């Protein structure tokens with residue numbers, strides 16, 4: 099039976115030295131960057147402790163258990179077993195995306211992105227020599243979906259690739275198997291490639307079903323690559339390890355042909371930690387984390403309804419990021435600025451996710467209920483101040 103994972107206390111978290119805890123002064127509650135506030139899964143702690151004890155801190159080996167550990171994890175968690183022979187590691191998901199895109203597009207080619215989307219997507223396309231082509235997600239009134247007609251039109255106009263966020267950051271949308279299949283068929287029709295960023299996939303809640311892009315039919319196998327990592331679910335971003343996955347002979351050839359330096363950039367600690375994260379021993383811990391995140395996403399809904407009526411928030415189906423629309427409160431294009439300045443709560447800026455992010459904030463609820471409650475209380479206090487100042 100999984101036990102909910104408990105976050106560290108604020109005093110403990112303040113001892114951390116990562117970006118989340120060092121970017122802002124102590125009076126600020128940091129709920130911006132996608133790091134979580136939980137202890138490591140015990141199997142990861144043991145793996146890293148052993149490596150430190152033994153000085154096992156050299157280069158990552160050419161042969162590691164990482165690919166087979168991920169294949170087994172994907173089979174247990176998603177019902178899909180990718181071929182370990184079709185995987186190569188690198189330092190992080192961002193680097194994997196750029197390395198793949200560089201090889202499947204020509205300079206100046208269009209790459210479709212679906213805003214509001216993880217802001218670096220625009221830069222990663224640019225770094226790979228491409229030009230982002232924006233096809234926003236469609237808001238159906240009940241959730242978000244890929245705009246398949248928009249994607250078809252962009253492909254018809256010459257876009258050569260789609261950079262998919264699956265599950266989607268910031269909305270937490272888990273794309274349906276049908277929409278992924280349709281996307282793959284469109285890409286196949288136009289000879290385009292789909293690069294699917296699946297970094298948030300291990301954090302899909304049990305009430306949703308994550309479909310790995312490469313498992314969405316034969317067209318998806320032909321046109322697709324996935325880039326995966328343990329880093330979001332297990333909070334390992336600083337250790338630097340991700341996997342690029344190809345299913346077709348052609349995709350596997352692209353990955354095999356990457357310069358060996360791409361693989362050499364994998365962090366040794368990242369690899370050791372990821373193998374421990376993907377091991378069956380960590381499944382129960384991950385289930386416990388999902389229980390915690392489920393409680394937190396619901397707590398946030400309750401707190402917003404009571405203390406910040408007028409904001410709009412749909413609970414994400416995956417991950418620990420909440421996409422909240424403040425537009426009706428009249429706090430302007432970028433409410434996070436005022437929230438940081440006056441409430442001392444750091445959220446991610448909505449407009450950074452694309453024009454669709456105007457009036458929005460992204461809040462990281464991968465923390466304790468106390469911190470979430472305090473953050474909402476601080477923001478809600480602004481509401482009273484705002485009302486008084488506009489009377």
Ligand SMILES: Cc1ncc(COP(=O)(O)O)c(C=O)c1O
Pocket residue numbers: 132189190191192193216263267295297298327329335340
């Ligand atoms: C969708 C998505 N892709 C990539 C990243 C960055 O991953 P990495 O640190 O492995 O480059 C993040 C980080 O939050 C993310 O949300």
